[in-house]
Amino acid sequence: MDEITDSAGARLRWTKEPPSLLLEGPWTAAGVKADALIEAATRALEVLPAGPVRLEAAPGAELDTVGALVLEHLAHAAEDHGRALDFSALPPAWRATLSLIDRVAQRTPPPEPEPFSGFAYIGKVAIGLVHHYLDLVAFIGEVTAHLLPVLVRPWRIRWREVIVELEAAGVRAVPIVALLSFLIGVVLAYQAGVTLDRFGANVFIADMIGIVVLREMGPMITAIVVAGRTGSSYAAQLGSMRVTQEIDALRSLALPPVEMLVIPRFVALAIALPLLTTLANAAGLFGGMVVATGGFGLDWTVGLQRLGRLGHAHYWVGLVKTPVFATAIALIGCQAGMSVRGSALEVGRATTSSVVQSIFWVIVLDAIFSIVFRRLGL
Amino acid sequence: MSEASEETPAIEVHGLCNRFGDHVVHEGLDLVVPRGKVVSLVGGSGSGKTVLLNNLIMLTRPAAGSIRLLGRDVASLGREERIRLQLRLGVMFQQGALFTSLTVLENVMLPLTEHTRLPRQLREEVAMLKIQLAGLDADAVHRHPRELSGGMTKRAALARALALDPEILFLDEPTSGLDPVSARAFDRLVLALRDALGVTIFQITHDLDSIFGASDLVVFLARKKVLAAGTAEELAQRPEPELRAYFSARAGR
Numbered sequence A: 001m002d003e004i005t006d007s008a009g010a011r012l013r014w015t016k017e018p019p020s021l022l023l024e025g026p027w028t029a030a031g032v033k034a035d036a037l038i039e040a041a042t043r044a045l046e047v048l049p050a051g052p053v054r055l056e057a058a059p060g061a062e063l064d065t066v067g068a069l070v071l072e073h074l075a076h077a078a079e080d081h082g083r084a085l086d087f088s089a090l091p092p093a094w095r096a097t098l099s100l101i102d103r104v105a106q107r108t109p110p111p112e113p114e115p116f117s118g119f120a121y122i123g124k125v126a127i128g129l130v131h132h133y134l135d136l137v138a139f140i141g142e143v144t145a146h147l148l149p150v151l152v153r154p155w156r157i158r159w160r161e162v163i164v165e166l167e168a169a170g171v172r173a174v175p176i177v178a179l180l181s182f183l184i185g186v187v188l189a190y191q192a193g194v195t196l197d198r199f200g201a202n203v204f205i206a207d208m209i210g211i212v213v214l215r216e217m218g219p220m221i222t223a224i225v226v227a228g229r230t231g232s233s234y235a236a237q238l239g240s241m242r243v244t245q246e247i248d249a250l251r252s253l254a255l256p257p258v259e260m261l262v263i264p265r266f267v268a269l270a271i272a273l274p275l276l277t278t279l280a281n282a283a284g285l286f287g288g289m290v291v292a293t294g295g296f297g298l299d300w301t302v303g304l305q306r307l308g309r310l311g312h313a314h315y316w317v318g319l320v321k322t323p324v325f326a327t328a329i330a331l332i333g334c335q336a337g338m339s340v341r342g343s344a345l346e347v348g349r350a351t352t353s354s355v356v357q358s359i360f361w362v363i364v365l366d367a368i369f370s371i372v373f374r375r376l377g378l
Numbered sequence B: 001m002s003e004a005s006e007e008t009p010a011i012e013v014h015g016l017c018n019r020f021g022d023h024v025v026h027e028g029l030d031l032v033v034p035r036g037k038v039v040s041l042v043g044g045s046g047s048g049k050t051v052l053l054n055n056l057i058m059l060t061r062p063a064a065g066s067i068r069l070l071g072r073d074v075a076s077l078g079r080e081e082r083i084r085l086q087l088r089l090g091v092m093f094q095q096g097a098l099f100t101s102l103t104v105l106e107n108v109m110l111p112l113t114e115h116t117r118l119p120r121q122l123r124e125e126v127a128m129l130k131i132q133l134a135g136l137d138a139d140a141v142h143r144h145p146r147e148l149s150g151g152m153t154k155r156a157a158l159a160r161a162l163a164l165d166p167e168i169l170f171l172d173e174p175t176s177g178l179d180p181v182s183a184r185a186f187d188r189l190v191l192a193l194r195d196a197l198g199v200t201i202f203q204i205t206h207d208l209d210s211i212f213g214a215s216d217l218v219v220f221l222a223r224k225k226v227l228a229a230g231t232a233e234e235l236a237q238r239p240e241p242e243l244r245a246y247f248s249a250r251a252g253r
């Protein structure tokens, strides 16, 4: 009797007379080293005399489906060497497990579907983009179709939902918007101050902050914060409602989801964003003035006079952009949510994409506004 | 495995208590599940079946009482031993709980990849075996969970629960949401697994056909404990009002 111990777990011994293989130890997922065992068995078969080789289970040996699969590989390897293995002396439970595997038709997974080649991938992405923008345009159309009737009859808007969304998108954003704008004002005043100080033109710090904050920074920072906070939450809320089939349920109850869910969010954002921007303007100007007076010796009264002389146009030029930003953020967020198909994984993807897209569009729209205002001489 | 451990019951629960705040779900619950049997846990909604299952699969700890799984006292286990015991249990959750970012094949292979050192080809073979044992078509293996029907999801979840050849298989409402034909096929599958692999199966079910047609032992949960345990026919004859109400639903059909 010879022993082959190729792994700490499953072991194989052979006996020449009668030719047999003794299986020892755990022939289990944790115990088998398939390649070593098959190699050991092949070597054993070379020395065993001709005739069928009987398999026997040692006392205490175990077999699970992994071990059974390995035994079957062993039988195939033996066949390749013109030898047959005889399973009949194995315990009934082992034979039951072996016959269980026998019944399974397909052993190897079918080939995976072809991944896209580089060229096809570009095409797929391009088509995806086209579809995405077609969907977005269709969505804008659908929202407009629902929006126009309620704008003529504002009492038809679901004001309860609007109020709820106003609190989430507006009131709760106050601290972060105010703090960020204040800090932006501080940074701007420092940068302007260092240069203007050299020319003794400190009074113009106030002019500079006033123009930059009111026209650009206030509306932009607010829109970007809101895109990250609220646009993403719209996408996540509507997306998970699609996954749980709540949107389908609304449709089946003849309650248009756009009217129930999208319009209130859109209206809330269109109200909240100008108000938040005004707050951001105030905080930004205050931050700038704190630095101008504290760091560059500007007199508070003089500074406020300079700001006062700037004229209201800058404020309105900044503010007129905000409903457009609000529209872009609400539409992109809601459309991303409504476009979710299938699993919760999609919700995460939609949320991320809504944030990236709405920030992108806020900046693009701002650039377009700058060009238009320049042409108009505002 | 030694002869002695074969004889210890698969599950032994003694004096189990569970409460949430002052809401007592179980009080002094005792339960013994023999090896190699199909055991159905039944009881009204809110009777604490899921809470008990979560105790048994070691997701939650009971407030009091002892649980022995495969002869090991769950509370006394160290981290390593606990993991080793967990690998001897398979769980199929009610909604399947397949990982959405993975295909069916990857879902079934995950436990094999993480917990065994088998070569990739053998892992794939084992996964294919379990997938087909669970009655799922080999063509479905590269699909993602969202592309599966309800019945296919259950089968894929069963295949993953079977991946590591568990000694106890826990099933939470395996036939709910299936059509009657698929549900009976699932029952036959459960019995075949018991016979071929000697697995102990512990299932929560409301399906009277599974209870009568495919259970060796039925455990009835009521009054915060196991009110009765026996064959379905025995339980249907019991005088307790809860049992009469539950089983008269069948007579009324």
Ligand SMILES: Nc1ncnc2c1ncn2[C@@H]1O[C@H](COP(=O)(O)OP(=O)(O)O)[C@@H](O)[C@H]1O
Residues within 6 Å of the ligand: B020, B023, B025, B043, B044, B045, B046, B047, B048, B049, B050, B051, B052
């Ligand atoms: N996490 C929890 N917090 C509070 N109460 C719970 C919690 N989980 C379950 N319960 C309560 O425990 C009871 C049993 O619940 P469960 O086991 O889910 O019932 P079922 O038998 O229908 O599966 C219910 O009354 C439920 O309200």
Ligand SMILES: [Mg+2]
Residues within 6 Å of the ligand: B049, B050
């Ligand atoms: Mg439950």
